[in-house]
Amino acid sequence: MTGDHRVLTLMWEARAPEGRGPDLLEWTRTRATELPDGPSAPLRTELFQAPQDRVLCLTWWRPEDGPDLPELPEPPAELITRAVHRWRFESVEVL
Numbered sequence: 001m002t003g004d005h006r007v008l009t010l011m012w013e014a015r016a017p018e019g020r021g022p023d024l025l026e027w028t029r030t031r032a033t034e035l036p037d038g039p040s041a042p043l044r045t046e047l048f049q050a051p052q053d054r055v056l057c058l059t060w061w062r063p064e065d066g067p068d069l070p071e072l073p074e075p076p077a078e079l080i081t082r083a084v085h086r087w088r089f090e091s092v093e094v095l
Contacts, residue, residue: 009089012057012072021053024079031072
């Protein structure tokens with residue numbers, strides 16, 4: 001894969017208390033829309049929901065945006081059952 005196709009992906013995943021998934025999803029949506037605009041904006045942002053009131057946010061970034069990419073914060077304690085899980089991935093191949 002050439003450098004032109006490399007992207008960094010930040011994964012943010014949280015679990016809400018039973019029945020609070022829609023609230024956590026809305027909280028996440030609001031924070032995701034507050035990410036930077038313009039040249040420093042993510043290439044793409046996508047939200048997912050899953051069983052057990054889980055919410056996932058993926059953001060794709062240019063490698064040159066650097067190691068200090070903005071991440072979504074921890075939600076308020078009443079919206080989560082545990083600490084948020086965060087991972088960074090670097091694209092290897094597009095099939």
